Amino acid sequence: MKTLTLEQYDVPRRLRQFSVLTKPRVNTLIVFCAMIGMFLAVPDGLPGAGVVLAATVGIALVAGAAAAMNCLIEQQIDARMARTRARPTARGELGTGEILLFAGVLGAVGLWILYVLVNPLTMWLTLATFVGYAVVYTVFLKPKTPQNIVIGGASGAMPPVLGWAAVTGEVSADALLLFLIIFAWTPPHFWALALYRTADYARAGLPMLPVTHGSKFTRLSVLLYTCILFGVTLLPFATRMSGLLYLASAVVLGGIFLRYAWRLYVSYSDKLSQQTFRYSILYLSSLFAALLVDHYLRF
Numbered sequence: 001m002k003t004l005t006l007e008q009y010d011v012p013r014r015l016r017q018f019s020v021l022t023k024p025r026v027n028t029l030i031v032f033c034a035m036i037g038m039f040l041a042v043p044d045g046l047p048g049a050g051v052v053l054a055a056t057v058g059i060a061l062v063a064g065a066a067a068a069m070n071c072l073i074e075q076q077i078d079a080r081m082a083r084t085r086a087r088p089t090a091r092g093e094l095g096t097g098e099i100l101l102f103a104g105v106l107g108a109v110g111l112w113i114l115y116v117l118v119n120p121l122t123m124w125l126t127l128a129t130f131v132g133y134a135v136v137y138t139v140f141l142k143p144k145t146p147q148n149i150v151i152g153g154a155s156g157a158m159p160p161v162l163g164w165a166a167v168t169g170e171v172s173a174d175a176l177l178l179f180l181i182i183f184a185w186t187p188p189h190f191w192a193l194a195l196y197r198t199a200d201y202a203r204a205g206l207p208m209l210p211v212t213h214g215s216k217f218t219r220l221s222v223l224l225y226t227c228i229l230f231g232v233t234l235l236p237f238a239t240r241m242s243g244l245l246y247l248a249s250a251v252v253l254g255g256i257f258l259r260y261a262w263r264l265y266v267s268y269s270d271k272l273s274q275q276t277f278r279y280s281i282l283y284l285s286s287l288f289a290a291l292l293v294d295h296y297l298r299f
C-alpha cells in the first residue's frame with residue numbers, strides 16, 4: 001500500500017474538497033432557520049448564549065454530515081449532471097473510506113454536542129432528520145418517485161423545530177407552524193430549479209416532476225404550492241404568534257413569489273425559472289428574518 005506524506009496529501013486542497021461536500025451554502029440557510037426557531041421559542045427575552053452556540057454547532061455538524069453522505073451515495077448520479085459533476089465525489093477525488101470517516105466524525109461530534117450540551121430530544125430529532133435526508137430521501141425516494149422532494153421536504157423543514165426543541169426541550173404548535181412554512185416552500189423552491197435543469201435530471205435517470213409530468217404540470221404545481229405557501233405563512237399572524245410587521249412582510253414577500261409563479265405558469269423561460277429559484281432563497285431568508293424582527297419589535 002502506498003503511504004503518503006502530509007505534503008503529498010495536500011491538506012488545504014483536501015479541506016476544500018471536504019468543505020464542498022457539506023454543501024455550505026444550503027446549510028447556512030438551514031442553520032439560520034434553526035437559530036430563528038431558538039429565538040422565537042423564548043416569549044420574552046433571549047435564549048441562553050451557551051445553548052444557542054451548542055445547538056447551532058451541533059445542528060450544523062450533523063447537517064454537514066448528511067450532505068456529505070448524500071454526495072457519497074450519489075457520486076455516479078452527480079457525475080452525469082452538469083450542475084454537480086464538479087463535486088469531488090463525482091470526480092472520484094475522495095475515497096469512500098475517507099468520506100465515511102469525515103461524515104462519521106462530523107455527525108458523531110454533532111450528535112454528542114446536542115445530547116450532552118443541549119438535550120436528548122434535540123439529538124434524537126436531529127438524528128431522525130439526518131436519516132430522513134441521507135437515507136429516506138437520497139436512497140429511497142429520490143430515484144423512485146416525482147413526489148420525492150415533497151415527502152423528503154419534511155427533513156428540510158425540521159431546522160426550526162430542532163432550534164425550538166433545543167431551547168425549550170419540547171416541540172410546540174408554534175414550532176410546527178414554522179415546519180409547515182418550509183414544508184410548503186420546498187416544492188416551488190426545488191421545482192423552479194428542476195424546470196431549467198430538466199435535461200440534467202433526465203440524463204441522470206431521476207424521476208423529477210418536470211421529467212415525468214412535463215413542464216406545464218410542474219409549473220401548475222409550483223403555482224399551487226406557492227398559493228398554499230401564501231396561506232400557510234398567514235398562520236403565525238392568525239394564531240397571534242407573530243404581529244403586524246411579520247404579516248406585512250409575509251404578504252409582500254408572498255405576493256412577489258406568487259407573481260413569479262404565475263408568470264412562470266403563463267410564459268415559461270429558463271431565465272424566469274432561474275430568477276424564481278433565486279427568489280425562493282431570498283424569500284425564505286427574508287421571511288424568517290421578518291419572524292425574528294417581529295418577535296422583538298412587536299406592535
Ligand code: HEM
Binds near residue numbers: 025026030
Ligand atoms: C428536499 C428538500 C430540498 C431540495 C430537494 C433542495 C434542492 C436544492 C438544489 C438541487 C439546489 C441547488 C444546489 C446546488 O446547485 O448546489 C438547492 C439550492 C439551495 N437550497 Fe435547496 N433544497 C431543499 C431544501 C432546502 C432547504 C430546507 C433549504 C434551507 C432552509 C434550502 C436552501 C437552499 C439554498 C440556500 C440553496 C442555494 C445554494 C447555492 O447558492 O449554492 N434548500 N436546493
Ligand SMILES: CC(C)=CCC/C(C)=C/CC/C(C)=C/COP(=O)(O)OP(=O)(O)O
Binds near residue numbers: 074157
Ligand atoms: C441534520 C439536518 C439538519 C439535515 C438537514 C439536511 C437537509 C434535510 C437538507 C435538505 C436540503 C438539500 C441539501 C437538498 C439538496 O437536494 P439534493 O440532495 O437532491 O440536491 P443535489 O442534487 O444537489 O445533491
